[in-house]
Amino acid sequence: MFYLKSPFFHCPLVELQLSKRNFDLTWLCMAPSITTYRVNLLQTSTECYKEYVKNLLKGLLCIGSVPTPETLKPSVREQREIIVDGCCGAAVLRGAHIYAVGVLAMESGTKLHDIVNVYADLTGKCKKGTNVRFDSDRKVYLGQGRVLMQRYQLFGASGAKTGIAVEMLNTVSGVPSIGDLSSAKALLQNLPSIVCVRVLNPQKNEIILDMCAAPGNKTTHIAELMQDKGLILALDKTVNRIALIEEKIKKYKFNSINVYAYDATKSFDGKLNSETANDIKPPFKAETFDRILLDAPCSGLGNRPILVVKTTAKMLDSYPRIQRKLINNAVALLKPGGCLVYSTCSITTSENEEIVAWALAQHSDLELEEAVPIMGSRALPCQGLTERQRGMLQRFSPDAKKFDTVGFFIAKFVKKPI
Numbered sequence: 211m212f213y214l215k216s217p218f219f220h221c222p223l224v225e226l227q228l229s230k231r232n233f234d235l236t237w238l239c240m241a242p243s244i245t246t247y248r249v250n251l252l253q254t255s256t257e258c259y260k261e262y263v264k265n266l267l268k269g270l271l272c273i274g275s276v277p278t279p280e281t282l283k284p285s286v287r288e289q290r291e292i293i294v295d296g297c298c299g300a301a302v303l304r305g306a307h308i309y310a311v312g313v314l315a316m317e318s319g320t321k322l323h324d325i326v327n328v329y330a331d332l333t334g335k336c337k338k339g340t341n342v343r344f345d346s347d348r349k350v351y352l353g354q355g356r357v358l359m360q361r362y363q364l365f366g367a368s369g370a371k372t373g374i375a376v377e378m379l380n381t382v383s384g385v386p387s388i389g390d391l392s393s394a395k396a397l398l399q400n401l402p403s404i405v406c407v408r409v410l411n412p413q414k415n416e417i418i419l420d421m422c423a424a425p426g427n428k429t430t431h432i433a434e435l436m437q438d439k440g441l442i443l444a445l446d447k448t449v450n451r452i453a454l455i456e457e458k459i460k461k462y463k464f465n466s467i468n469v470y471a472y473d474a475t476k477s478f479d480g481k482l483n484s485e486t487a488n489d490i491k492p493p494f495k496a497e498t499f500d501r502i503l504l505d506a507p508c509s510g511l512g513n514r515p516i517l518v519v520k521t522t523a524k525m526l527d528s529y530p531r532i533q534r535k536l537i538n539n540a541v542a543l544l545k546p547g548g549c550l551v552y553s554t555c556s557i558t559t560s561e562n563e564e565i566v567a568w569a570l571a572q573h574s575d576l577e578l579e580e581a582v583p584i585m586g587s588r589a590l591p592c593q594g595l596t597e598r599q600r601g602m603l604q605r606f607s608p609d610a611k612k613f614d615t616v617g618f619f620i621a622k623f624v625k626k627p628i
């Protein structure tokens with residue numbers, strides 16, 4: 211078991227808010243025990259891909275037995291240390307290798323292929339390029355790795371900024387270090403994100419809006435389920451994340467997705483619909499879409515393992531405001547009878563249950579539909595939600611007994627036909 215009792219909170223107020231609601235902070239620090247790939251069924255079958263992964267791992271896992279996390283301690287023999295940032299540390303605990311950008315410190319004298327002890331700096335105080343041992347009571351041991359890049363390659367003037375710098379051999383989380391096996395055939399994606407698009411249940415030839423789409427993991431899943439037939443409008447406000455969606459579309463060779471750098475809080479133009487499918491672009495007219503996915507910007511307080519929380523109380527307060535604005539736009543843009551899926555990768559009730567209760571109170575034409583397939587647990591108690599409604603929602607959090615995955619929340623609404 212990974213031994214941090216709580217992530218390192220830069221903002222004690224946020225820590226207080228989470229512990230007041232009895233959120234299990236130890237759970238947040240631990241890596242999920244399952245890793246999932248979404249198989250692209252337009253390119254291969256689940257059986258074929260399973261066989262491919264089995265063969266691939268046969269070679270890798272036969273190298274040696276995976277050490278149990280309890281027995282894994284910093285090795286004295288492997289004296290040299292590598293320090294990475296908290297974000298990179300979390301990825302390492304989920305089985306990633308260390309890319310050049312993630313390395314903060316490498317001791318002088320570290321040679322190519324040396325086996326090193328790897329730590330994460332939670333304080334943010336370790337400077338990039340540090341060449342002496344970084345001492346801190348806030349550095350946590352992650353595991354051991356083999357050095358594939360030297361100091362001059364990492365930190366020199368013409369330093370390589372891409373590629374694997376340290377190949378992880380084992381980690382304290384017990385998750386095998388196999389890196390990311392994503393290809394056009396399958397994408398590394400958390401289980402609740404896969405479930406979320408299944409809940410949306412897109413159909414061939416529909417017009418669908420993905421309001422906050424980058425990097426496009428769910429957009430490409432929607433296109434796959436529609437067999438690339440129909441129209442998907444994918445928006446994201448962050449201009450430099452648009453390229454990530456476009457890259458994925460190219461890789462998967464989809465034709466049904468149009469991407470726009472656009473602020474989805476302004477995606478409704480206030481007018482009635484009179485457009486044909488060919489000229490649909492933002493801002494949109496009322497009642498344009500059959501289905502809308504609102505995978506909302508959120509605090510991300512579900513993306514386990516979380517080693518460092520930089521969210522401030524002010525930031526935490528700001529998310530529900532934008533989430534409500536996005537819902538208002540979505541409701542206007544949805545056709546009567548259409549469905550809206552709202553999701554976050556956060557475990558806070560203010561971004562989840564309270565948003566659902568608010569949406570139902572605000573929009574009398576919205577009602578909840580059961581978010582099937584249900585793979586998480588029921589929603590937490592919240593004023594404005596009945597017992598029955600709590601059961602229609604799904605939440606992935608410590609109480610979701612079936613699957614040990616990241617924290618997530620899914621709600622499905624339908625707009626009542628007039």
Ligand SMILES: C[S@@+](CC[C@H](N)C(=O)[O-])C[C@H]1O[C@@H](n2cnc3c(N)ncnc32)[C@H](O)[C@@H]1O
Binds near residue numbers: 423429445475
């Ligand atoms: C949770 S991520 C989306 C992940 C994506 N759905 C996927 O599965 O790959 C939230 C996204 O919302 C975007 N975003 C934030 N505010 C936005 C806004 N006002 N309009 C559109 N996108 C926004 C962020 O840039 C970020 O890419």
